[in-house]
Amino acid sequence: MLGVSLYDTKLNEIISGRKPFSAAHVLKNTNYPNQSPYLSQIPCSWGALFFPEIWREFHDYQSARLTSAFGPSRHKIIVPSSRSNHWPKSWKRFFIELAYLRGYVMLYPNYENSTSFTTNYAEKGVHFHFTGKKKDLWLLPLMKEDTLLEGLPDGHLPNFNDLPTIDLWGKVVSPKNLIQRGRKFHSRISSCPPIGLDNLTYNPQDLLCVKHRKKKNRTLITKVKNPTEKPIVENNTTLPIDNKIQTPLIEKE
Template structure:
C-alpha cells in the first residue's frame, strides 16, 4: 500500500509491546531503509504521540519533511559536583525523545574533577545515542569549558549546553524540536536567531545598576503582544539552551581574534554601551558573546509560561559565578524556576501554537521592547566606532556571511606600532625596577 500511495512523509507509531504491532513497525522500518532518500519517516513511540500532535498539526509540510535533519548534541560541563551531575543526567534520561535515537551526549570534565564524578561519568547509561566523556589535564575554567564543548559538524548540528547544576523538564526536547523545526526548517529562514533558551528569564542582569527582577508579562501589557507569547531577547542563556551552528562558529572565530587582540595589540576597545557585562564580567564567555550579539543584532528565543515555568531550571549552586552572601537571599530563590512537569506546552501558547517568527516580541539586552531595525542600527553604530571596514550588511534582510572579518578590520601599521611600543614600555618598566647594580649586571650580560 505504501508503494502504491507513494507518500513523501510517513508518520507511524512505534510499538514494541505486542508481537503483531511490533511486526508492522519492523516492516515499516525496513521499507524506510529501502526508501530513505524519498520518504521522510517519522516514528513516534505510541505512548508519546499525544505530546507531538499539536506540533504536527502546526508545522508546515516543509518543516515536517525535515524532521530527521537536525542533529542534537548534549554538552554537559562539570567538575566536582557529582550529586548535581547525577540529578541532571537523571532528568535527561527521564525525558521524552519522540523516537530520536541519535542524540550525542558528551561530558566535559575540567581538570579538578573528583574521583566520584569521574567514576559516575564512566558508568551511567545513555540510551538515546552515543555517549562521550572528556577530561581536561590543564584547568580551563568556564570560558573554554563552555565555548570549546561544542563545535558543529555542519549547519544541521545543534548544541545544547548544560552546566551540572541545571535540571531539565521531561518535555525539554519537544520544545527544542518544535522550535527548531518551526524557525529553522520552515519556508523562511531567520538568520539572526542564534539559539533557543530552555529557561524563562526572571532576572535581568545587564543593567549598570545591577540585577533587576524581570517579568515579560508586564512588559507586554498594553501592547499588541499576548501576555504568554514566547519572545526574542539579545541575552544569551547559560542555564539550559540550544545554540545554532552558524553563529556559534562565528563566535569561535570572534573569540579567537578578540582574545588575541586583548592579549597582544589592544587595537580595539569593544564596549557594549550601558551593559554591565562590559565592565563587571571579566572572565565570562557571555561577555564576549554579548559583544558579538550586540554588533550583529542577534536574538535568542525564550519561553514565557505562567510563573516562569520552564524547560530547565538552575539550582544555583555555589561555583565560579555564584556565591553565598551574608544576609542576602539564597541564589536558588532568585534564579530557580519551576520545571514543566504537567504537559501544558501548547495550552499557554497564543492560539495553542508557536507564533510566526515575524510576530514575536523583540527585546534588547535590558528586556525592553524594540525592533530588529533598532538592534541592527545600534550594532552598526558600535561597529563603525571600532572597525575601519563597514559591516557586510546594511539592513535586516541582507544576507549574513557569519564571518567576523569586517569587525576586526584595523590599521595594521597601528597594530604593529602598538606591539612595538608595548615592548618598549615593558623594557623601560623592567629596567626601572632593577637596582643600579642589577642594571650594570644586566647591561654586561647583554654585551
C-alpha cells in the same frame, strides 16, 4: 536568530545592580499577549540550543578577541551601559558583544510563573556564591505536565515576525532598530564597513578591523655649542657636528 533558550529568566543581569525581569510585565500594554514567547539579545547560559553557524562565528570572534597581541582591550569594544563589560572571564560577555553588533536574538519561553524546561540551582562556583532566598532568583519551576501548547497564545507558537523583540535592557524594540544600533556601533569600533544581512558569511572578521596609525618620522637634534651652526641630518637621524659635544640628544616630533 542565534538559538533557542530552554530557560526563562527573572533577572536582567545586563542592567547595573541586577534588576528583576518579567517578560509578561514588559509586554503589558503592548500589542503582544502577556505570555507570548519573545526574542531577546541576551544569550542564555543556563540551558539553550545554539545554531551551528552562529556558534562557529562566536567561537572565531571570541578566539580573536582573547588571542589578540594586546588582549581584549585592543579593539575597545564596550557595549553601552552593559554590566557584561566587567565580566573578564565570562564567555557570555563576548557573545553579548557579537549579538549586539549583529542584531542577533534568541527565542525565549514565557510561560506563566516562568515555568521553564531547565533550571539553575545556583550551586556555589566561580560565578555563584549565593545562599538562602537569593537562590530563588535563578531557581525556576520545571514544566512537569504537558502544557507546551496550552501555555502559548491561542495554543500555538506565533510566526517569527509576530514575536516581540526585547533588547539588552529589557525594552520592546523592533528587529530593524536592533540591526541599526549594531551597524552604528560597528562603524565606531571597526575600520571595515558592516556587511549586509543578505551577505552574511558568519565570519566575524569585518567586526575586528583595526586601523594602524602611521608612525611619525622623528628627527634627533643635537644641541651645539655655537647656536649659529645647524645640525646635520642624515637619513632622518641627526649627526653631531663635533665629536667632542657631549650634550644629550633631544627627540622632536
